[in-house]
Amino acid sequence: xxxxxxLGQLLGxxxxxxxxxxxxxxxxxxxxxxxLTRRKSxxxxxxxxxxxxxxxxxxxxxxxxxxxxINHPNVAHLYDAGKTPDGIVYLDIEYVEGEPLSTVLRxxxxxxxxxxxxVIQMAAALTALHExxxxxxxxxxxxxxxxxxxxxxxxxxxxxxxFG
Numbered sequence: 355x356x357x358x359x360x361l362g363q364l365l366g367x368x369x370x371x372x373x374x375x376x377x378x379x380x381x382x383x384x385x386x387x388x389x390l391t392r393r394k395s396x397x398x399x400x401x402x403x404x405x406x407x408x409x410x411x412x413x414x415x416x417x418x419x420x421x422x423x424i425n426h427p428n429v430a431h432l433y434d435a436g437k438t439p440d441g442i443v444y445l446d447i448e449y450v451e452g453e454p455l456s457t458v459l460r461x462x463x464x465x466x467x468x469x470x471x472x473v474i475q476m477a478a479a480l481t482a483l484h485e486x487x488x489x490x491x492x493x494x495x496x497x498x499x500x501x502x503x504x505x506x507x508x509x510x511x512x513x514x515x516x517f518g
Contacts, residue, residue, distance in 0.1 A: 360384060360399065365444060366436055369397055376496065380404060380414070385449060395433055396450075396516070400443040411443050418445050423486050428479035430516045450514040456495035475513040492516075 360371045360382075369386040375396060376383045381404065386397040404410035418435030425431075434446040455472070458464070476498075483490060493515075501512045 358382075360442075364389065365397060365399075365442065366434070366438055366446075369395065369444075369446060371397065378492075380410075386446070394449040396430070396447045398445040398447060402441075405437075405441050405443045411437065414443050414445065420486075420488055421445070421447075424482065424488070426479055426482040427512065428475045428514055429482065430514055447516060448514075450499040450501045452499040452501040452514075454496055455498035455500060455513065458500050459495055472513050476515065479513075479515050490515075 358374060361373065361384075363371050365371055365386065368389050370389055372385045372387055374382055375385050381398060381400045384397045384399065386395050387393070388395065400410065400414050404414075415435060415437075418432060421432040422435075430450060431448040432445060433448065435444065437443045458468075480490070498513055498515045501514055
């Protein structure tokens with residue numbers, strides 16, 4: 355398997371790509387670090403074949419426009435979006451330290467207090483989206499992180515979602 359050409363590269367003149375976090379149907383998500391501020395972020399990069407398709411690019415940039423309207427503690431913040439001169443389309447999103455919700459749920463029996471916390475926070479995030487007439491397309495445990503917990507997710511963890 356060939357090495358990922360984005361690893362170590364500077365995206366948009368300011369985001370150093372550190373490592374791949376995941377991959378989905380539309381593209382890959384990378385951990386990046388802003389070269390000036392050192393802020394970590396999750397950078398969603400559109401697949402090259404989709405980045406050449408005008409409809410896919412427009413859809414991604416509309417997603418960025420929509421996401422920029424959201425201001426809620428349980429929804430990851432969109433920092434920036436763009437297209438590089440060499441055709442890479444990306445979204446620069448808040449990176450949340452913690453376990454993916456999918457990992458937490460795969461661990462077996464989940465405490466009722468954690469389930470309650472997840473449901474309450476998810477409902478709050480969805481309410482905020484609904485108030486902006488936003489319908490999430492990708493509501494799944496892989497797109498949520500349990501933050502603020504050094505020993506694993508518990509009822510005191512904040513759940514932060516990325517709705518793409």
